[in-house]
Amino acid sequence: MRLLEGRLINVSNRLPVEIKFRAGHPRLNPSAGGLASALDSIWRHHHGLWIGWAGAVDSETAATLLQKAARGRSYGLKAVPLTQQEVSKFYSGFANEIIWPLFHDMPSRCDFDPEYWEFYQRVNRKFAQAAMETTTSKDLIWAHDYHLMLMGRYLREAGCTARVGFFLHIPFPAPDIFEKLPWRKTILRSLLQYHLLGFQTERDRYNFLTCLERIVPEASWAREDSHNIVVLDGRRTRVATFPISISFEEFSSHAASRDVDAAASQLRRELTNNFIVLGVDRMDYTKGIPERLKAFRILLRRFPELRHKVTLLQVVVPSREEIPNYKELRREVELLVSQINGEFTEAGWVPIHYMHRNLTRKQLLAYYRSADIALITSLKDGMNLVAKEFCAAQVDEHGVVIISEFAGAASELQHGAIVVNPNDLAGIAEAIHRACVMPVEEKRSRMKLLRDIVRTYNVQGWAESFLSAAVISDPRSEREAASSSSGEEPDIPLIASAATPDQRIA
Ligand code: ADQ
Numbered sequence: 070m071r072l073l074e075g076r077l078i079n080v081s082n083r084l085p086v087e088i089k090f091r092a093g094h095p096r097l098n099p100s101a102g103g104l105a106s107a108l109d110s111i112w113r114h115h116h117g118l119w120i121g122w123a124g125a126v127d128s129e130t131a132a133t134l135l136q137k138a139a140r141g142r143s144y145g146l147k148a149v150p151l152t153q154q155e156v157s158k159f160y161s162g163f164a165n166e167i168i169w170p171l172f173h174d175m176p177s178r179c180d181f182d183p184e185y186w187e188f189y190q191r192v193n194r195k196f197a198q199a200a201m202e203t204t205t206s207k208d209l210i211w212a213h214d215y216h217l218m219l220m221g222r223y224l225r226e227a228g229c230t231a232r233v234g235f236f237l238h239i240p241f242p243a244p245d246i247f248e249k250l251p252w253r254k255t256i257l258r259s260l261l262q263y264h265l266l267g268f269q270t271e272r273d274r275y276n277f278l279t280c281l282e283r284i285v286p287e288a289s290w291a292r293e294d295s296h297n298i299v300v301l302d303g304r305r306t307r308v309a310t311f312p313i314s315i316s317f318e319e320f321s322s323h324a325a326s327r328d329v330d331a332a333a334s335q336l337r338r339e340l341t342n343n344f345i346v347l348g349v350d351r352m353d354y355t356k357g358i359p360e361r362l363k364a365f366r367i368l369l370r371r372f373p374e375l376r377h378k379v380t381l382l383q384v385v386v387p388s389r390e391e392i393p394n395y396k397e398l399r400r401e402v403e404l405l406v407s408q409i410n411g412e413f414t415e416a417g418w419v420p421i422h423y424m425h426r427n428l429t430r431k432q433l434l435a436y437y438r439s440a441d442i443a444l445i446t447s448l449k450d451g452m453n454l455v456a457k458e459f460c461a462a463q464v465d466e467h468g469v470v471i472i473s474e475f476a477g478a479a480s481e482l483q484h485g486a487i488v489v490n491p492n493d494l495a496g497i498a499e500a501i502h503r504a505c506v507m508p509v510e511e512k513r514s515r516m517k518l519l520r521d522i523v524r525t526y527n528v529q530g531w532a533e534s535f536l537s538a539a540v541i542s543d544p545r546s547e548r549e550a551a552s553s554s555s556g557e558e559p560d561i562p563l564i565a566s567a568a569t570p571d572q573r574i575a
Contacts, residue, residue, distance in 0.1 A: 073207075073208075073209055073536070073540065074207040075205055075206075075207030075208035075209065075231070076116060076117040076118060076207075076208045076209075077115050077116070077117035077118075077144075077208070077209055077211060077536075078117055078118050078120065078200060078203065078204055078208050078209065078210045078211065078231075079108065079112060079117065079118070079119045079120065079144070079211050079213070080119075080120045080121065080196060080199075080200055080210060080211065080212045080213065080217060080220065081104060081105075081108070081119070081120075081121045081212075081213035081214060081216075081217070082121055082122055082160065082164070082213075082214065082216035082217065083100045083104075083105065083121050083122055083123075084100065084119055084120075084121040084122065084123050084135070084146055084148065085099065085100055085105045085108065085109040085112070085119065085146075086098065086099060086100060086123070086135070086138045086146070087099070087100045087123065087124045088123050088124035088125075088130070088131060088134055089124055095130050095134060097134055097137070097138050104213060104214060104238050108213070111316070111528050111529060111531075111532045112142070112143075112144055115143065115144060116143050116144060117144045117145075117208075118144055118145045118146075118147055118203060119144055119145070119146050119147070120147045120148075120149060120196070120199050120200055120203075121148070121149060122148065122149050122150075122151050122156075122160075123135060123146075123148040125151075125153065125156065127150075128148065128150045131148040131150065132148065135147070135148055147199065147203065149195055149196055149199045151192065151195075154188070155188055155191070155192050155195075157391075158182075158184055158185050158187075158188035158189075159185070159188040159189055159191070159192040159216075160192075160216070161389070161391055161392050162180070162182060162184070162185035162188065162189075163185035163186060163188060163189035164189070164215060164216045165389055165392055166178075166179065166180045166182075166185070166392065166394075167179050167180065167181060167182075167185060167250070168215045168218075169215065169239070169355075170394075171242060171246060171247070171249065171250060172215060172239050172240055172241065172242050173239065173240060173242075173355045173448070173449040173450075174240075174242055174246055174448075174449050175354070175355070175448075175449075176246060176249050178354070178394060179249070181250075181251060183251075186251075186252055189219065190219060192216075193217060193218075193219035193220045193222075193223055194219075194223045196212075196217060196220050196223075197220045197223035197224045197227060197229075198223075198227070200220070200224060200229075201224065201227050201229055204229065204231045205231065206230035206231050207231070208231045208232075209231060209232045209233075209234065209536070209539055209540070210224070210229075210231050210232070210233045210234070211234050211235075211236070211535070211536075211539070212233065212234070212235045212236075212263070213235075213236055213238065214236070214237060214238045214239065215237060215238075215239055217235070218235075218256050218259060218260055219255075219256070219259045220235075221233050221235060221259060221260065221262035221263035222258075222259040222262040224262070225262045232264050232265075232539055232540070232542060233262075233263050233264055233265075234263060234264060234265035234266075234267065234535065234536075234538075234539040234542070235260065235263040235265070235266050235267065236266075236267040236268075236311065236313075236535060237266070237267065237268055237269065237273065237451070238269065238313065238451050238452070239269075239451040240269065240270075240272075240273050240276075240449055240450070240451050240477070241268055241273040241274070241276045241277045241280075242276055243276050243279065243280075244276070244279050244280045244283050244284075247276070247280045247284075248280075248283070248284070253280075253284055254284050254285065257280060257281060257284055257285050258285060258301065260277075260306075261281075261285070261288065261299060261301045261304070261306045262304070262306075263306060264305070264306060264307065264539065264542040265306070265307045265308075265309070265535070265538055265539045265542040266306055266307070266308045266309075267309055267310070267311045267535050267538070268308075268309070268310050268311070269310070269311075269312055269313060269451045269452050269477040270310060270312060270452075270477045270480055271310050271480075272480075273310070273451075273477075274297070274308060274309070274310045277308065278290070278297060278299075278308065281299065285301065287301065288300065288301040289301075293307075295309065295310075296308060296309040296538065297309070305542070306542075307538060307541075307542040309538055311531055311534050311535045311538075312452060312477060312478075312480075312481060312526070312531065313451075313452050313454070313528065313531050314454075314457055314523065314526055314527045314528045314530065314531050315454055315457045315458055315461060315523065315527065315528050316527060316528050316529070317457075317461045317520075317523050317524045317527045318524075318527070320434070320458055320461035320462050321461045321462065321464060321520075321524075323430065323431075323434055324434045324437065324438050324461065324462035324463075324464050325464045328431060329431055329434045329435050329438060330438070332431060332432070332434075332435035333434075333435040333436075333438040333439040334439075335435075336435055336436070336439045337439050340380050340422075341417070341418075343377075343378055343379060343380045343418075344375075344378055344379040344380070344441045344442075344505055345379075345380055345382055345439060345440045345441050345442070346365070346379060346380070346381045346382070346440070346441065346442045346444050346501060347381075347382050347383075347384075347436055347437070347440035347442065347443050347444065347459070348361055348381065348382070348383040348384065348385075348443075348444050348445075348446075349384045349385075349433070349436065349437075349443075349455045349459075350384075350385055350386070350455065351385070351386050351388040352385045352386065352387055352388045352389075352390075352395060352398060352399055352402070352425070353388055353389070353395070353398070354394060354395070354398050354448075355447060355448055355449050355450060356446070356447050356448075356450070357446035357447050357448045357473065357491040358383070358385065358398070358402050358446075359398075359401050359402060359405055360446050360448070360491050360492070360494060360497070361383075361444055361446040361491075361497070362381075362383070362402065362405040362406065362409060362421070363405065363494050364446070364494040364495075364497035364498050364501070365381050365409065365420070365421070365498070365501070366405075366409050366412070367494055367495055367497075367498040368498040368501050368502060369409075369412075369413050369420060371495075371498060371502075372498075372502050375502070375505060376413060376415075376418070376420075377415070377417070377418045378505075379420075379501075379505060380418075380419070380420060380421070380422060381420060381421045381422070381444075382422045382424075382436060382440065383406070383421060383422070383423050383424070384424045384426075384428060384433075384436065385402070385423075385424070385425050386426070386427050386428075387425060387426070387427075399425070402423075403423070403425075406421050406423045409421055433458075434462050437458060437459045437462035437463065437468075438462050438463065438464065438465070440459070440468055441467065441468055441469065441504070441505075442468065442469050442470075442471060442501060442504045442505075443455065443456060443459040443468060443469075443470050443471070443472075444471050444497075444501065445470070445471065445472045445473055445476055445478075446471075446473050446489070446491040446497060447473045447475055447476040447491060448473070448475060448491050448492075449475045449476075450473070450475065450476035450477060450478075451477050452476070452477035452478050453472070453476040453477065453478045454478075456470055456472055456476065456478040456482060456486075457478060457482075457523045460482075460516070460519040460520050460522075460523045461520065461523055461524075463516050463519075463520065466512075466513045466516040466517055466520070467509070467512055467513065467516070468512070468516055469486075469487065469504040469507060469512055469515065469516070470482060470485065470486035470487070470515075470516075470519060471486065471487045471489055471497070471500045471501065471504060472486045472487070472488055472489070473488075473489060473490070473491040474488050474489065474490055474491075475490075475491060481522055481526070482519055482522060484518060485515040485516065485517075485518040485519035485522070486515070486519065487500045487503065487504060
């Protein structure tokens with residue numbers, strides 16, 4: 070990667086730490102979820118600044134606690150204060166009741182409240198202002214995820230001269246879904262104010278380009294190696310695919326440590342060496358948790374010989390509990406767990422062990438290491454880091470990955486994993502059975518392959534490829550692009566030049 074002259078300014082809705090009140094006192098906690106866990110591991114090695122919301126506290130308390138949190142890090146932390154109303158209408162409302170369900174192909178779960186849109190614009194402007202306060206033209210601003218799709222536009226309007234890149238951690242929907250969004254054109258045109266746009270998979274990039282073709286026909290484009298260059302109003306945006314990953318070495322070496330080894334052995338003993346099927350998710354309707362439980366019930370009904378021999382460990386981390394859909398999901402999941410346990414439990418065997426809490430890294434690794442199957446049944450998922458973490462932690466190479474074809478990770482892991490359709494409950498049950506009876510040698514060779522894939526393209530590689538692309542998306546080259554593109558036909562038609570959804574960039 071060409072060296073950055075300035076600093077890296079990372080902007081995401083949440084900081085990697087969150088301030089929560091415990092016993093009336095503000096306390097620092099690590100933020101939950103894939104974005105924070107992936108980014109924190111690479112940012113530890115970069116100097117710069119991370120800008121985001123720190124939780125519901127006043128600015129002074131946030132600044133003091135963030136200063137403390139930054140002591141163990143190579144980067145600074147800067148809070149964007151949000152009012153309660155902004156959190157409710159921007160974060161819970163626009164981001165999580167419109168964009169999240171829509172981009173995961175679930176439009177019937179959307180609440181297209183026009184007030185949410187007002188707040189989305191207002192808060193994006195706030196984030197842009199916070200970035201402008203500290204950025205110089207030598208810096209690189211890296212904005213993350215669906216909360217900040219308008220920030221590029223506000224940065225430009227405020228006269229920002231730094232390079233600005235954006236990475237979407239969730240899927241980008243096909244045009245028939247995206248078109249339902251009343252503010253579709255403004256959002257697409259605003260995204261084109263970034264110099265670089267990164268997507269998780271080729272399918273997401275293809276969907277984005279297809280949406281542009283339909284909704285912003287005034288944009289033109291060309292192909293440059295594996296990237297697309299889109300030109301709108303004389304400005305260039307580079308569009309590319311960067312599948313996110315994890316820190317393989319960190320997960321693998323910690324999983325091999327003596328304390329994780331001891332914890333994993335104890336877990337296996339406590340479960341009387343049963344075959345362990347593991348589910349680890351944020352409590353989210355996109356993760357297909359009820360589908361997984363129903364598939365497990367089918368397994369126990371169709372293959373009674375597996376009763377007493379197989380145990381499902383389902384760990385969920387609480388998430389977005391203030392949103393009604395999420396509360397209902399929790400009730401549905403807990404009802405299913407108790408129904409299935411009620412139907413099958415016998416002396417000495419409980420089929421499902423259910424945990425609704427955050428695990429420490431050591432506990433999580435002990436589960437990954439001891440499990441025989443990682444069961445990922447997302448109805449739709451940007452990537453799914455759990456799949457990759459499981460592979461890295463499988464130092465004994467005995468585990469099997471069963472993964473939904475609709476998780477971004479499936480395209481990278483398809484050759485070593487068993488790929489399922491999460492709506493095909495009988496198919497998932499068959500896949501679990503297949504993994505249970507799979508010869509040891511086959512399991513080992515599949516897991517070796519999966520570990521090689523995750524080791525080769527890790528989170529450092531992901532960040533470097535994004536940053537390298539951002540560095541070559543130099544705003545100073547825009548004038549050149551503007552003069553060569555104004556009024557001209559596109560070099561190559563968009564759709565003809567876009568890779569097919571399932572092709573991946575090597
Ligand atoms: P998430 O939807 O949060 O991420 P995922 O990628 O699976 O999904 O990451 C979840 C993270 O939370 C993992 O790092 C996992 O270890 C951790 N986790 C889950 N349950 C836990 C528990 N009980 N205790 C402790 N930790 C737990 C979003 C997108 C994904 C995309 C990521 C990164 O939705 O599709 O892969 O961002 O881009």
